[in-house]
Amino acid sequence: MxxxxxxxxxxxxxxxxxxxxxxGVESTxxxxxxxxxxxxxxxxxxxxxxxxxxxxxxAGSFVGCFTVMLQLIGGELGIEVSKLEIAAExxxxxxxxxGTADVSPHFQEFRSTVSFAAGGNVENLAQLKSEAxxxxxVYNMLKDAGCEPQIDWQVDQSA
Amino acid sequence: MxxxxxxxxxxxxxxxxxxxxxxGVESTxxxxxxxxxxxxxxxxxxxxxxxxxxxxxxAGSFVGCFTVMLQLIGGELGIEVSKLEIAAExxxxxxxxxGTADVSPHFQEFRSTVSFAAGGNVENLAQLKSEAxxxxxVYNMLKDAGCEPQIDWQVDQSA
Numbered sequence: 001m002x003x004x005x006x007x008x009x010x011x012x013x014x015x016x017x018x019x020x021x022x023x024g025v026e027s028t029x030x031x032x033x034x035x036x037x038x039x040x041x042x043x044x045x046x047x048x049x050x051x052x053x054x055x056x057x058x059a060g061s062f063v064g065c066f067t068v069m070l071q072l073i074g075g076e077l078g079i080e081v082s083k084l085e086i087a088a089e090x091x092x093x094x095x096x097x098x099g100t101a102d103v104s105p106h107f108q109e110f111r112s113t114v115s116f117a118a119g120g121n122v123e124n125l126a127q128l129k130s131e132a133x134x135x136x137x138v139y140n141m142l143k144d145a146g147c148e149p150q151i152d153w154q155v156d157q158s159a
Numbered sequence: 160m161x162x163x164x165x166x167x168x169x170x171x172x173x174x175x176x177x178x179x180x181x182x183g184v185e186s187t188x189x190x191x192x193x194x195x196x197x198x199x200x201x202x203x204x205x206x207x208x209x210x211x212x213x214x215x216x217x218a219g220s221f222v223g224c225f226t227v228m229l230q231l232i233g234g235e236l237g238i239e240v241s242k243l244e245i246a247a248e249x250x251x252x253x254x255x256x257x258g259t260a261d262v263s264p265h266f267q268e269f270r271s272t273v274s275f276a277a278g279g280n281v282e283n284l285a286q287l288k289s290e291a292x293x294x295x296x297v298y299n300m301l302k303d304a305g306c307e308p309q310i311d312w313q314v315d316q317s318a
Contacts, residue, residue, distance in 0.1 A: 011254045012267070015215045019222035021243035021275075027226040029219040031211035037196075039223030046231060052190035054224035055296050056174045057216055060188040063178035064198030065213035067186040069256075072205060084180035092296065094170045097228075099294050101170075106300035108171070116180075135258050137214050137251065141265035145303040 026050050045094075055106070058138075059088045062149065065138035066114065073131045078121035081128075083156070088112040090147065107147040115154035122157050129153060185209050204253075214265070217297075218247045221308065224297035225273065232290045237280035240287075242315070247271040249306065266306040274313035281316050288312060 019029035019039070025047045026040040039054055041047030052060070063086045074081040089111055096105030118125060133139055133151070142149055178188035178198075184206045185199040198213055200206030211219070222245045233240040248270055255264030277284060292298055292310070301308055 011260075012250050012252050014248050014250050015212065015218050016246065016248035017211075017215060017219035017222050018246045019219070019226060019244065021226050021230065021240075025227040025230045027223050027243075027245075029222050031215040031219055034211050037216075037219055037223070039219075039226070041227060047227075052176075052193050053174065054220040054227065056176060056190040057196075057220040057223065058297065058300070059174050060176035060178070060190055060196055060198075061213040061216040061220065063176050063188050064186050064196070064216065067178060067180050067198070068184040068200060068206075068213065071180070071184045072256075081180075084186075085178065086186075087175065087177045089173050089175035091171050091173050094172060096299075097231075097294055097296060099290060104299060104303070105294050106296040106303070131258060135256055135264050137256060137265040138217065140255075140263060141217070141300070141304045144263070144265070144305055145300045 024048055055090065055092060058107075059090055059110075062086075062088045062110070062112065062138045062142065065136050066112070066132065069132045069136040069139075070114070070116065070128065073128055073135070077124040077128055077131075079124055079128055080119035082117045082119065084114075084116040086112060086114050088149070104146070106145060107142065110142050110147045110149045111152070112149050113152045113154060115156075117156040117158075125155065125157070183207055214249065214251060217266075218249055218269075221245075221247045221269070221271065221297045221301065224295050225271070225291065228291045228295040228298075229273070229275065229287065232287055232294070236283040236287055236290075238283055238287055239278035241276045241278065243273075243275040245271060245273050247308070263305070265304060266301065269301050269306045269308045270311070271308050272311045272313060274315075276315040276317075284314065284316070 038051030095101035197210030254260035
């Protein structure tokens with residue numbers, strides 16, 4: 001394992017990341033040649049807050065992934081997706097992380113507000129929404145993990 | 160929703176992220192006041208490769224999260240965890256993302272190599288491993304999503 005590059009073989013790709021512990025609960029994480037990501041925890045969770053915590057990165061991944069899918073599928077369906085902004089948040093019961101109760105340590109619930117202006121073939125809007133939730137990797141990872149994102153769609157078709 | 164700050168109420172915290180589409184499939188994602196994350200896709204996936212793609216961020220989140228847990232639980236068990244380095248990789252079948260086959264769009268398999276030097280109460284090493292996999296948020300999110308990380312432990316106890 002541990003190749004630094006993303007490689008495509010038939011339809012399967014492998015993505016990777018590597019990290020080094022720095023101090024406390026802080027680490028420096030690298031993906032290919034990009035700038036390092038700093039991951040830490042706030043003081044309330046035993047860290048020094050030098051960077052987002054790992055589950056904040058997961059929430060961010062959802063935002064980035066859903067953005068990709070709306071543009072990709074919008075292109076397929078002839079819908080121009082502009083002014084796209086996504087907010088996402090998830091609830092974590094810390095008793096799972098600390099081992100003090102038998103609860104899931106990851107997201108209990110996950111919510112997102114997806115707002116954009118739609119132009120072009122707006123009659124395909126329902127299909128855009130259904131395809132995005134069906135095909136988005138991070139959406140489906142969360143769904144399969146039992147915390148399907150609840151999407152609040154805010155679409156402006158007046159543009 | 161959409162508070163920018165992480166807040167603690169009893170044992171439940173809410174983490175959040177917000178993003179704005181830039182162009183193509185690229186977005187800028189923010190968590191609290193930290194530097195923006197750039198998310199994009201490589202050209203083979205329709206992007207301009209200005210940043211890691213969202214599933215690479217998820218792989219990175221696993222690395223950062225498992226680091227937190229090994230240090231947290233190591234502290235509980237009196238094990239000094241040093242020289243900690245984690246590599247992680249996951250396989251994605253792009254047919255899910257593109258909607259050309261009825262396969263999961265997220266990770267098919269996920270593997271990680273976890274290497275560190277252990278000092279102190281090394282007799283607790285088996286417990287460290289089992290507690291980390293039981294309590295790590297990202298590990299369990301992947302496990303619950305059907306792609307439980309396969310861990311290759313490389314522990315140096317000679318230090």
